[in-house]
Amino acid sequence: MKKTFALITALLTLSVFCVRAQDNQIFTHLSVAPTIGLDGIGVEVATNLTPYVQIHAGYSLFIPPVLGFKGSSFSSIPETIKINENDVRPLREAVSAKTYFNLGGGKLLFDIFPGKNTPFHFTVGLYFCDPKFLAADVDMSKVLRSDEYASYYFELQKDNSASRISSDKNGHCFADVSYNVVRPYLGIGFGRPIRHDKRVSVTFDMGVIYTGNAKLQSYDYTLNENGKPVLLTSAMLDNQDKGAVDSVSKIPVMPMLKLNVFIPIF
Numbered sequence: 001m002k003k004t005f006a007l008i009t010a011l012l013t014l015s016v017f018c019v020r021a022q023d024n025q026i027f028t029h030l031s032v033a034p035t036i037g038l039d040g041i042g043v044e045v046a047t048n049l050t051p052y053v054q055i056h057a058g059y060s061l062f063i064p065p066v067l068g069f070k071g072s073s074f075s076s077i078p079e080t081i082k083i084n085e086n087d088v089r090p091l092r093e094a095v096s097a098k099t100y101f102n103l104g105g106g107k108l109l110f111d112i113f114p115g116k117n118t119p120f121h122f123t124v125g126l127y128f129c130d131p132k133f134l135a136a137d138v139d140m141s142k143v144l145r146s147d148e149y150a151s152y153y154f155e156l157q158k159d160n161s162a163s164r165i166s167s168d169k170n171g172h173c174f175a176d177v178s179y180n181v182v183r184p185y186l187g188i189g190f191g192r193p194i195r196h197d198k199r200v201s202v203t204f205d206m207g208v209i210y211t212g213n214a215k216l217q218s219y220d221y222t223l224n225e226n227g228k229p230v231l232l233t234s235a236m237l238d239n240q241d242k243g244a245v246d247s248v249s250k251i252p253v254m255p256m257l258k259l260n261v262f263i264p265i266f
Contacts, residue, residue, distance in 0.1 A: 027049075028048060029047060030045065030047050030265040031193050031194055031195075031262040031263060031264045033045075033056075033058075035258060038254075038256050038258070039062060039107075041060060044057065044058030046193035047194065051116040052113050054194050059106050081143060090143075094143050100135045100136075102132055102134070105128050107126070107127050110125055111192070113192070121190070122189075123205055126184055127183040127209055128182055131180070135177075138175070139172055146171070163230045166221045167221065169221070176217060178217070184209070185207055185208070186208060188205070188206065189206065199264070204259055205260070207255075207256050211253060213249055217230055218232055234246040
């Protein structure tokens with residue numbers, strides 16, 4: 001949290017130093033906008049720092065339908081699972097899962113304009129998001145017996161070492177994809193959030209968010225009830241994912257497209 005406040009303070013300080021004394025127009029106007037983009041739907045508030053710099057901050061909420069998969073929807077997993085040599089249980093028809101996406105969060109952005117009246121701008125800033133971008137809840141209760149919940153584990157091999165994942169005390173296994181909480185943004189756009197000659201100002205932005213390399217992990221509940229994170233790799237999955245896990249973990253950026261409709265307050 002301290003690092004987050006330090007980054008915000010640094011950006012604000014940089015922008016304030018950009019203010020020209022003769023302009024004397026800092027924080028004299030305010031606009032509010034509904035927004036829609038790859039980060040979801042939300043609201044932003046914008047104000048002016050100089051004729052060349054405008055600031056907007058807000059929050060977005062990503063509301064996709066909850067994706068539910070049951071039975072044969074898992075086309076890439078085996079039909080059965082071997083608990084031991086003499087215990088082979090059906091898997092594909094028994095397992096069900098729910099997947100949750102989380103793209104929303106707070107944002108603090110600065111639009112920098114080459115000229116006083118030009119609509120084209122560069123944008124720099126920060127997004128503040130939940131670290132879990134994607135989370136999956138896999139119900140294994142029809143595969144495992146109740147006495148195996150939080151006690152039986154699946155061993156994942158990598159090189160000469162082994163990691164293990166297990167269900168929690170309710171028979172559910174969990175996995176998620178996590179990124180950095182604070183994510184720098186760099187982009188370009190068209191339009192000015194603060195306009196003196198328009199009742200409504202529409203802006204469009206596109207760019208990239210630096211998320212950091214993804215961490216794909218599941219959890220082991222055999223040692224403690226809160227679950228010990230276990231990092232996943234394609235090798236640990238016997239490359240049944242065809243390298244997808246390793247590929248995703250190496251992508252450090254996420255694209256962003258966003259449309260805003262700013263309405264002036266004063």
